[in-house]
Amino acid sequence: MVFSSLIFLFIFLVFTLAVYYILPRAARNAFLLIVSLFFYAWGEPSYIVVMIVSIITNYTAGRLIAHYKSREKTTGAKITVAVLSVIDIGLLVFFKYTGFIFDNISSIFKISFPFDPFIDSIVLPIGISFYTFQMMSYVIDVYRGDTEVQKNVLDFGCYVSLFPQLIAGPIVQYKTVADQMKNRRENLTMFAEGVIRFVVGLGKKVLLANGVGIIWDTVAGYDLATLPVLTALIGSVAFSFQIYFDFSGYSDMAIGLGKMLGFEFLENFNYPYISKSVTDFWRRWHISLSSWFRDYVYIPLGGNRRGFAKQIRNIAIVWLCTGIWHGASWNFVLWGAWFGILLIAEKLFLLKLLDKLPRFVSHIWALFCAWFGWVIFANEDLSRLGQYIKALFGGSGVFADGQSLWLLSNYAIIFVIAAIASTPLCKNLWKRVENCSVAPVLRVLFVVGILVLCTAYLVSSTYNPFIYFRF
Amino acid sequence: MKRTEAIIITAVFSLLLVVGLVGTLISDKPDFSEWENRELAEFPEASVDSVLSGKYGQDFEGWLTDRFVARDFWVKLKRVSDSALGIKESNGVVVGNNALFDIPDKVSDKAVEKNISAINAFQKKTSLPTSIILVPSTATVFYEDAPSLFPSNDEEALVEDIYSRLDNVTTVDTLPVLRTMSLDEAFYKTDHHWTSKGASAVYSVWRNTENTFELETVAEDFYGTLTSRSGDISIKADTVEKITSGDAFVSCKVFDGVNTTKYPSMYFDSYLGLKDKYSYFLGTNQPMVTLETANDTGRVLLMLKDSFAHSFVQCASTDFDKVILIDLRYLTSPLDTLLDLNEVTDVLFLYSLENFTTQDNMMWIK
DSSP: OOSSSSHIIIIIHHHHHHHHHHHHHHHHHHHHHHHHHHHHHHHGGGHHHHHHHHHHHHHHHHHHHHHHEEEEEHHHHHHHHHHHHHHHHHHHHHHHHHHHHHHHHHHHTTTTTHHHHHTTTOOOOOOOOHHHHHHHHHHHHHHHHHHOOOOOHEEEEEEHHHHHHTTTOOOOOOOHHHHHHHHHOOOOHHHHHHHHHHHHHHHHIIIHHHHHHHHHHHHSSSGGGGGGGHHHHHHHHHHHHHHHHHHHHHHHHHHHHHOOOOOOOOOSOOGGGGSSHHHHHHHSSSSSHHHHHIIIITTTTTTTOOOOOHHHHHHHHHHOOOHHHHHHHHHHHHHHHHHHHHHHHHHIIIIIHHHOOOOHHHHHHHHHHHHHHHHHHOSSSSHHHHHHHHHHHTTTTOOHHHHHHHHHHHHHHHHHHHHHTSSSSSHHOOOOOOOOTTTOOOOHHHHHHHHHHHHHHHHHTTOOOOHHHHO | OOOHHHHHHHHHHHHHHHHHHHHHHHSSOSETTTTTTEOOOOOOOOOOOHHHHHHHHHHHHOOOOTTTTTTTHHHHHHHHHHHHTTEEEEETTOSSSSSEEEEOOOOOHHHHHHHHHHHHHHHHHHOOOOOEEEEOOOOHHHHTSSSSTTTOOOOHHHHHHHHTTTTSSSEOHHEEEEHTTTTHHOOHHHHSSSSHHHHHHHHHHTTSOOOOOOOOEEEEEOOHHHHHHHHHOOOOOOOEEEEEEOEEEEHHHHHHESSSSSOOOOOOGGGGGGOOGGGBOOOOSSEEEEEEEEEOOOOOOEEETTTHHHHHHHHHHOOOSEEEEEOOOOOOSSSGGSSSSSGOOOOEEEHHHHHHHHHHGGGOOO
């Protein structure tokens, strides 16, 4: 199930919140576990087994490690954490990369495998990239002694499957919510804040991301060989906005829903499009993923404390992993490499240079790098990617045609709104009126307005006139 | 945030969701959307297979969205919101000056090439007097009423180019005569077709006679395909007029590919009560329709056409003994297996420019 759907808003959420607050505190985690499993199973019932098996395996590993540690048997703890990591990563690799790996072997060595039909039948379970990382963070933290072991399997299952963050993050590290699993105090103010945050996210997703998404879909449907520069530019900028509002909107909704249920999740985005360097961008974009790689890959590899050469190696490893984490396709590897190289270059000399340059230059630099990254990200097929980049740099020999101007005139306002919404401008303006007497009225109107508009767009999504009498 | 405000926000949010839920549960839910011209999704039946494959979930969401309380209101609200955001295009339809405009599909040079060579070959084979009428889109004829930057093809040049590549074919330039009228006289504002008035004016140009056709209103509440596709209701309904063509008319035989049915009229009154009122003219598209009249001119017209011919043929029925209309898109066998070409005295290709430049179905006439 996704948040931006009528079934989630008007059925699942109503039911879940009502029962959640009727139940006594002691029963709430178990209830959350049940509804989260239902939430997960709604779209893809069969793969719920994979998640449940994972939950039980990781829970057991946590208990084992705690057991070994309490008896000072560090080897046992070490072996458990190693085996568990292999299992978790193995499952992820199996479901996510088997097809990719065998496709590449087949095309390099020009051979086919008798089990190809089986490989084709593997479907990626929703959210596996997220929940695998969450559970690994728990087990490793128990091993490191950074968090207490969770003895209640229902509480652990509730943490992993918690529907607000289940299918698209943020990647909530166990230690940041360990205490909340037992001792959270839901209250009205927090609930209302959660409502506002959720509505902000819903608006970002339904109104902005889907709005600019139409532009990207339109452009991607054109013949790339004759695509004018301006149209290619409009399409890629639209995609840059789409992915930001889609993803940060989802995180906002997750954080808002968490608050409604009494949880405080860490922030996942911090206006990435106002960054002044690539380094800065990655401190502001998908923060929970960068933190995860920092805590469980970069630092264990030695981080920056084992000499410069090793640091460069570590950055390279982290960014290849980050790239491939986003999808089983070469363009994601390229995308990771693009940022890895940029970050290394910034570490070497660029950051110092950027500091000396006027702010708008470094800002343009960061935006350019992010935008070009999205061009790589958006075109999964490498030959299409090549064609798209060629189109951006004038491959069609045309700068703009009637179609590009029409796109621009049709979507100019939504681009302006998207650009403004990517900056803290609204937040800063809000701070000025926050304490006025009209502020509460504005807030209520905002909630009602966005919710009503989003409903209109969601209902219209099946507006599908059947024009058999077209000609 | 103060406690009272928190209570209000919580209450308003919960109320909206509950009202949506309860409203959907208790409201009357129509099975058919007149506006969209389709059956709305059925409530899915659960089976082990459908639940496990996730299909049940999908179908349930389709049902909920189709049957959500006050669906039409939400759809209209979305259109209003889109317009407020400056988005003029909706499903390929654009609101212009008091009319809706269809964004034409990209021209396929291959289709144009094939169609031209098929017509040339057909003319050569039959040696019959052959004419062609290509009807440009509303946006080309009345470009001043289309919104600025409207992405239309250069249709004037396109027509000129196609006409120049046809041998021994009489070509009819529709633009001058259509432009003597206003948009809502020549075309429907809410549908992509032309009106009886627009079609009869072009007919007179083709026949080189004075336009003396008289019109009679048959319906005043026609919202056409462009309204349906865009969901935009800001453009008022069209009026449907027919041509009062005298009493020479005898019968209308419709061949649907299998059976032939004979009708007493070329007008299908039943469609006037439905949404698709253009089908009043000759019904829906069929492979072959034959009109027989009591005229005694010795002339038989073969029309190879799309639906733009349906309002046009009213005029032809006053001048020919027989008119045979062929829609090549619905043919499954060569033309000469369907009719005797020897009785034909005149051939007319009548197409909207968009169809002619995007589809090729002419293989059956070779």
